[in-house]
Amino acid sequence: MKGRVISAHGRHYSVELENGQTRHCYTRGKKTGLCVGDYVLIKPQGADEGSIEQTLERQNLLYRSDEMRSKQFAANVDQLLIVVATEPVFSEDLTARALTGAWSAGIEPVILLNKCDLTQGLDRALETLQIYRELDVPIINCSIFEPETLKQTLLPLLKNKTSLLLGQSGMGKSSILNVLIPNAKAHTQEHSVALGTGKHTTTSTRLYHLPSQEGCLIDSPGFQAFGLHHLNQTDIANGFPEFKEHIESCRFYNCTHLHEPGCGVLTALAQGKISRKRHELYERILLENQSAQRY
Template identity: 65%
Template sequence: MGTPATSGQAAGLVVAAHGRHYAVALDGGGQRQCYTRGKKSGPAVGDRVLIRMEGDQEGVIVGIEPRRNLLYRSDALRSKQFAANLDQLLIVLAPEPEFSEDLMGRALVAAWSAGIEPIIVLNKADLTAALERARARLQPLADLEVHIITLSALDAGQVRRALDPVLHGRRSLLLGQSGMGKSTLLNALVPTAAAATQAHSEALGTGRHTTTSTRLYALPGGGEIIDSPGFQAFGLQHLSVHDIEQGFPEFAEAIAHCRFYNCTHQHEPGCGVLAALARGEIPPTRHALYRRILEENGAAQRY
């Protein structure tokens, strides 16, 4: 810890969060239910914290150790922290119900801008016909050398064979829209998690959110995995213009050829990114996402 524990205090790891209530696993053993005081931003699962003991089972979080990274989303109304100090982000997708390329793209931008390695887990591999369409939609990311793992979460043995080498010794966040099979995947990785699963409703074309809190699990083969509630929106208003550019690694080489140092890659003459887009080297869908995020953040007006 950056701040050493004194008498009546203890250091630990935030292993679960629900609202402003946190479960902290203490370094010396045991777990405490903790909360924060005041309106300042609270900790996230994966944070190292210092707590002041209260009674036999509770505590107040009084300090947070500096983070390596923090993955979160934000819009004009609120922010939602997913997890801290991550090595990688596993984005769970499926051929059915159809996943949102916009939401997936935003999660990738958030990960890349925070220096977190993204991995796509394409679930429901048994849906053969739909699977090929999903792979075609993911081809631009495969071209960027994003690791894409195809499996069926219903086959626990297959899940462990595919993911154990990827997860071993690392802290990973499991993230996905509702209906993608995220909870089934977690149950295959951590049988003791007893995560609730909800059958996909064919009539509605969507699944129900089955995870209501964020929780860290130790993996049987080593490493940690954090499960977070499904999401239907992914605002990125906390990102700077530079952060947004970092979220589009396919722009990097082209940016070096921009005529203007403060190019927005939208309309400027001599823009390397627009030239690469015209040559077909950057997918139009990715550039369109970049422009949407800039517009939402009001970044274009800052130049």
């Protein structure tokens, strides 16, 4: 039976079948590395269990990795919703890395600027995001205190797609999810009661269906780091779509766009067509990866 992984806890997975039933499934043997969003074939066991026999080919996988570990966010994602807020101040570096991760994995990013009801931090946030607006990333202002507007703006964007909510904790990912999918709230609360934490912090990734139309949303815990050690130089450059047209005029096919003569990217940088901040980020990610690969 074919299904999709909607949540993962260690080697235990909830798999939703095409007939709508959810089964508790486990993997046999050494097979690991499954994540939320994966399509799988299972062998049903008993009334509501099953074993995962096969993972179907992934359209894409969003993950992060650093020296210590790598973490999969989700698979088969059409759209990444990067949630930032007017307050607390969000990290520019993490936002930029999430965008690079999305672009290099072939996932369309959208930025949700949440808590627009808190107007104090609004101008600063818009200023920080200007650089992405110039890169044609859609930036959507929202507030959970304007639930109807939020639904009207977001629902058309989510139709027939799998979208992943990603961002630092406290930005409002779960709150946005709860406006769009009121059922999700019960689930998060049940989970935090079961864990005895009493808090409503999201501790695991889970896929939910939109109630009013086709499409699903994946909620994820906040992240504090977004290493991109799994990317090679070309992947990293692909994470900077504004470099693309300039790379075509690089003299060397294996140009790293850091110091080579005749580099189209460096020329564009000198002409102010590429932002210095973005090129610095590119350099930072590239150098991190090169030093990691020396070990």
